[in-house]
Amino acid sequence: MLKNADGSAYVEFGNTKVIAAVYGPREVVPRHEELTDRAIIRCRYRMLSFSTSDRKSPAPSRREIELSKVIREALEPAILSHYYPRTAIDVFVEVLNADGGTRTAGITAAALAVADAGIPMVDLVAAVAVGKIDGVLVLDVNELEDMFGEADMPLAAMPGLNKITMLQLNGVLTPQEFKQALTLAMKGIKQIYELQKEALRRTYVEIGEQIV
Amino acid sequence: MAKSEGSTQTITKRSIALPGDIIQAPPDNIIDVHNCVLKEKDLNIVTVVSLLDIEEVGEGSRYKLIPLKGRYIPKEGDVVVGIVKDVTLSSWIVDINAPYDGVLNASDYLGRPFSPTTENIRKYLDIGDVIVAKIAQFDRTRNPVLTTQDKDLGKVVEGSLIEIEPSKVARVIGKRHSMISMLEEMTQCKIIVGNNGRIILKCNDTEHEYIAVLAIKKIERESHMPGLTERIRSFIIEEKIKRGLIKHEGE
Numbered sequence: 001m002l003k004n005a006d007g008s009a010y011v012e013f014g015n016t017k018v019i020a021a022v023y024g025p026r027e028v029v030p031r032h033e034e035l036t037d038r039a040i041i042r043c044r045y046r047m048l049s050f051s052t053s054d055r056k057s058p059a060p061s062r063r064e065i066e067l068s069k070v071i072r073e074a075l076e077p078a079i080l081s082h083y084y085p086r087t088a089i090d091v092f093v094e095v096l097n098a099d100g101g102t103r104t105a106g107i108t109a110a111a112l113a114v115a116d117a118g119i120p121m122v123d124l125v126a127a128v129a130v131g132k133i134d135g136v137l138v139l140d141v142n143e144l145e146d147m148f149g150e151a152d153m154p155l156a157a158m159p160g161l162n163k164i165t166m167l168q169l170n171g172v173l174t175p176q177e178f179k180q181a182l183t184l185a186m187k188g189i190k191q192i193y194e195l196q197k198e199a200l201r202r203t204y205v206e207i208g209e210q211i212v
Numbered sequence: 213m214a215k216s217e218g219s220t221q222t223i224t225k226r227s228i229a230l231p232g233d234i235i236q237a238p239p240d241n242i243i244d245v246h247n248c249v250l251k252e253k254d255l256n257i258v259t260v261v262s263l264l265d266i267e268e269v270g271e272g273s274r275y276k277l278i279p280l281k282g283r284y285i286p287k288e289g290d291v292v293v294g295i296v297k298d299v300t301l302s303s304w305i306v307d308i309n310a311p312y313d314g315v316l317n318a319s320d321y322l323g324r325p326f327s328p329t330t331e332n333i334r335k336y337l338d339i340g341d342v343i344v345a346k347i348a349q350f351d352r353t354r355n356p357v358l359t360t361q362d363k364d365l366g367k368v369v370e371g372s373l374i375e376i377e378p379s380k381v382a383r384v385i386g387k388r389h390s391m392i393s394m395l396e397e398m399t400q401c402k403i404i405v406g407n408n409g410r411i412i413l414k415c416n417d418t419e420h421e422y423i424a425v426l427a428i429k430k431i432e433r434e435s436h437m438p439g440l441t442e443r444i445r446s447f448i449i450e451e452k453i454k455r456g457l458i459k460h461e462g463e
Contacts, residue, residue, distance in 0.1 A: 006283070025283055025311040036353065078231075080250065080259060084285070085352050087311040115231050118282030118379065120259035122250060123232035160232035160257075193232075200261060201228050204280065204436055 007117025009199075011109035014142055015099035020109035022117040025087035034088070038081040043072035043091040045106055051098045067103050068093075074107045074127065074156040074166035080120040089119060100143035101129050107156045107166065112196055116203070125165055126192040127156035130181040132173060137181050139188045153178075155185040159193045226438065229264040229277060232257065241274050246379075248277040263436050280436060284310045284378035284408040286347050286356040291365070293373070293406035294358065296341045301328045304337055306345070306358060309378065309408040316345060316358040323361055342368040344404060344412070364404070371402075371414040374425055376432045378409035383435040384428060391431070391441050398448045399424040423451045 001008035005021035012018075028034035045068040049058045071093060079089065091114065093106040104127035111125035131141035132151040146152050151171030157164045173181060229235075235242060235249065235256040242249060242256060250257045258264075258277070265276040286292070286308065294306035294314055304321075306314035318326035318333055326333075337343065343358075344365050350356035360366045376384065384405055385392050396403055401415040401424050411428060415421035427444050434440065452458045 007281070027311060027313070083247075084311060115261055116281070118260050118279060120248075120250075121231045122252075122257055122259060124230070158232065160234065197230050197232075200230050204228055204261075 005113070005117070007113045007115070007119070009109045009112035009116060011105050011112065013101050013105045013108075013140060015097060016095070016101055016105045016142070017097040018102065018105040018109045019094050019096060020106065020113040021092045021094075022089065022110070022113040022119070023092075024089035024117070025084040025119065026090070028086065028088040034086045037085055039079075039084040039087045039089050041072055041076055041079060041081060041089045041091065043068045043075070043093070043110070045071050045093045045095075045103075047095040047098055047102065051095045067106070070103060070166060070168070071106050071110055075110055075114065075125055077163065077165045078111065078121045078123055078125050078158055079114060080122065083120050089114070098143070100141055100146045101154070103127070104129050104140075104154050104156065108192060108196065112199065115200055123158035123160040123163075124193060124196050125156055125158055126189045126196060127154060127166065128185055128188040128192060129154040130185045130188075132171065132177065132181075137177065137184055139184055151177075153181050153185070155182070155189065157186065157189050159186070159190050225266040226436075227264050227266075228280075228436075229258040229262050231259055231261070234258075235264075235275055237273065237275055241272055243274060243276040246277065246279050248279050278382070279379045281377060282379050284308075286310050286312060286314070286350045287407070288347055288350055290347045290407040291404075292345055292347060292358070292408040293368075293404065293410035293412060294343050294345055294408075296337050296339055296343065299333055299337075299339060302326060302333065304333075306343065308356070308358075309375070309410060310356075312350075312352075312355050314345065314347070314356050314358045316343070316360070320348070320357075320359045320361060321366075337367060342373060342412070344368060344406065368412055371404075371412045372421060372425075374411050374413065374428060376409050376411065376428060378407070380432045380435045381405060381407055381409055383440065384411070384431050386441060391444070394441060394445060395424060395427060395448075398445070399427070419455055419457060423448055423455070426451060 007022040009020045025039050049056050091110050095102045107127040129141050130153045131138050131149045133149040151173050153169045156166035248260050248262045250259050260279045262277045262279045267274040292308045294308045296304050297307045298305035302318045304316045308314040345358040345360050348357045348359040399420045401413050404412040
């Protein structure tokens with residue numbers, strides 16, 4: 001996708017469009033931030049000012065700072081950061097068009113970009129949100145469904161290892177509904193995971209087809 | 213795209229392995245020179261996008277993994293091409309295209325004791341100079357220490373520098389130097405390949421140099437396809453005919 005970045009990815013979830021770029025492992029710029037036993041992972045999530053119908057102020061909002069941390073923590077268990085001590089891995093997630101589920105699309109794109117950069121990771125991370133609208137559980141909610149629904153539960157996981165790296169819940173779900181939502185989300189994540197792998201493979205197979 | 217290639221009666225199947233893929237084989241059957249596989253309990257998990265060669269030898273399959281992308285990580289004994297980016301009183305800080313900067317001490321470069329009180333270090337190397345050096349010491353807790361005390365090492369005064377993906381360096385050199393010697397022979401260039409993905413070309417004329425650059429870029433792009441050396445050979449011949457350097461195939 002992006003030539004200057006070490007790895008990059010573009011992901012669409014319906015109307016939500018996200019681009020992710022990864023740089024590194026590289027030298028840590030404020031020297032005091034470096035860790036002697038592993039790489040630090042820095043993440044910046046940003047919504048571009050034209051990504052919403054009302055212009056969004058380009059200054060980083062409270063929400064963006066929080067989501068940067070959420071995305072970073074969703075990726076950290078997957079990345080083998082102890083392979084590169086005293087370095088930094090920078091992840092940039094830019095939302096081009098927002099229609100709900102930007103954090104899940106962001107995590108999906110960021111994981112792809114990290115893999116594309118050749119950074120060792122135990123598994124790809126895929127994410128999707130489950131919502132509850134009029135008592136019905138639905139997968140991959142958009143902005144309208146999120147605003148008028150009763151609950152919204154974003155979930156990120158490493159399907160190959162069957163491990164959850166991020167789980168949030170906004171609203172109310174009964175314990176039974178929660179279990180249903182979890183299985184529904186995992187089903188969706190597995191589909192996204194397959195698409196991620198296909199996309200990674202395609203970048204190399206396409207080159208192969210050019211010369212034959 | 214799978215095609216048998218290589219030396220003895222082995223059948224090779226090629227595919228692309230991705231992070232999270234699990235190879236089900238005894239650990240002894242996995243050849244993993246570049247550290248692409250994480251062994252956790254009884255699982256072998258692939259950690260980077262890599263090329264997986266499956267060779268059927270006798271009683272079982274052998275799995276060989278080569279990464280397709282990744283930054284260069286210094287290793288003791290590697291030859292690297294560096295660019296001086298800073299000068300201290302008695303050493304140079306060298307950019308070696310890795311997450312860690314190289315350190316070259318003046319005494320290591322000159323091969324004799326160096327005293328900053330009597331001499332100016334910038335007389336020998338200054339910012340922007342290109343050097344070929346060897347990594348003398350590296351343990352990840354401190355920056356790699358370089359040395360130029362060996363054959364063919366030292367300051368580079370002529371030639372042109374190109375950069376490729378560090379994981380493709382092995383392809384440019386080829387099996388038992390097959391690729392590099394073919395390139396040198398066909399383009400009449402002297403080629404120095406640094407393990408960090410920087411290559412120095414010393415050519416007699418610009419036409420041959422340009423062909424060599426194109427060929428190396430082609431290797432970088434198509435390194436994961438079988439039959440690379442032959443394809444590059446015909447590519448160079450084609451380019452030479454196009455430029456009127458030779459008339460027919462086979463010089």
